[in-house]
Amino acid sequence: MTNMNPVLSKDSVFSYFAGMATPLQKALLEEWLRHPAHVELYFEWLEEWEAGQPQLIPDVDVAFTHFSNRLAEPAAEHETATPGPAPLRRARRLGWIAAATITLLLTAWWQRAQILEKTYETGPGQVSAVKLADGSRVVLNANSVLTVPRWGFGTDTRDVRLNGEATFSVRHTVDHRRFTVTLPDQSKVTVLGTEFVVYARPRGTHVVLNRGKVQLTSPANPRPLAMKPGERATILPAGHVKVENLTPAQAESERSWEEHRFVFDHTPLQEVATRMNEVFDVHVYIEDKALARRELTGTYPATTAEELLDILSEMLDIEVKKQKKKLLLLPRRNTY
Structure with missing residues (x-):
């Protein structure tokens, strides 16, 4: 059975950085990097290795401009005895080279961002x-x-x-x-x-x-x-x-969200719904214009959209109705 979570030593990864990894080591590294925690460790070791052996990071912007200028130049004429429609073959070959070059540069640009930047989300x-x-x-x-x-x-x-x-x-x-x-x-x-x-x-x-x-x-x-x-x-x-x-x-109140608190001061319900969409990534809609204009004042703790909707339902006597991926706020209808 194949080991789905290989263990790699720092020396093995350093060998890869130095360009001396074997095909087997490269395959193990690729499998090892599938684990998110290993990705962060990989970059920590890369920083440690580069500190002792500084490398040149290519400027992708300059390279892309250079290749673009080269591709815009007219193709040089070569005296060859190749039979058949040589200009057509050269054009096709240049087209494939251009496409491959652009793909390579775009890939290098994306990889550079992944290597040079860390994202917190x-x-x-x-x-x-x-x-x-x-x-x-x-x-x-x-x-x-x-x-x-x-x-x-x-x-x-x-x-x-x-x-x-x-x-x-x-x-x-x-x-x-x-x-x-x-x-x-x-x-x-x-x-x-x-x-x-x-x-x-x-x-x-x-x-x-x-x-x-x-x-x-x-x-x-x-x-x-x-x-x-x-x-x-x-x-x-x-x-x-x-x-x-x-x-x-x-x-x-501008930083009340640090403690999962929502602070409203005569805030229209439509604004409250928009805030919920931003924080909880939900889709809250209010079709009733009068309800949308109703104001809310106070501080309300909530860590989920459901908690805040429960508060709104009791405070404003409204009904929450689910419609596919939407949450529709409605005035509560008296049934007596």
């Missing part, structure tokens, strides 16, 4: 804390993705990418190196050492500063906007930035 209803190599701490809300360089973070770079929601507690470094968060709309939050909350989802982007200082830029406003503690900066659809002063309670 949360699922529906999940909240996860991440400690970065520079000592900074990030708490991810549900359905959020944080991408961080695998190597050199804190020394060569402090640039990360966020898609979703997170609270950042950025540690100040002795060399005053800036920490930058790039968002899906290409807005950037730049800091030295501070604490702030970022919301970056399809329906908009905003940043709340709790303490310290941050600078916010957007494609429409490349000039850095300096924020002060207690402010919320919202990037409007046109790309301009709107700044509001929050009360301490409002600022605290």
Whole structure:
């Protein structure tokens, strides 16, 4: 019977990095990497091996541009005595070479991202804390993705990418190196050492500063906007930035999700439904316009969509009806 979970030593994996692995070792490594925990160990060992034997990481962008320019050049004429339609064969051969080259470069680009970057991701209803190599701490809300360089973070770079929601507690470094968060709309939050909350989802982007200082830029406003503690900066659809002063309670509510709490202040039920869709990855709909406008105020703990829906059902006297993959909120009908 084939061993479905082979055990590999560090020396065997180091041999693979050095290009000295046997075909059997390569096959075992491929099977070994099917386990998620082994993938992380693989990259840890790769970092350790490369620290002792620095390697050149090819610049895929430059290579792709180089090959594109070569392919755009006219084919050189060669004096050959090959019979038949040689130009046609050369064109076909160049086409196959071009297709193979592009496929190879695209594959190299994807693999480079997998090797050079580490991704932290949360699922529906999940909240996860991440400690970065520079000592900074990030708490991810549900359905959020944080991408961080695998190597050199804190020394060569402090640039990360966020898609979703997170609270950042950025540690100040002795060399005053800036920490930058790039968002899906290409807005950037730049800091030295501070604490702030970022919301970056399809329906908009905003940043709340709790303490310290941050600078916010957007494609429409490349000039850095300096924020002060207690402010919320919202990037409007046109790309301009709107700044509001929050009360301490409002600022605290921006991070209530860290404790699985939902804080509403005269919030329309339609907004509550949208928030549930973001956090729990459900599809809550309200067809009744009057019901959608009803407001909700208070703090409600909930770790699942079902828990929050039960609260809403009792508080607002509404009915929750499942329709395939949708959850429809309806006014409760009296049957007497």
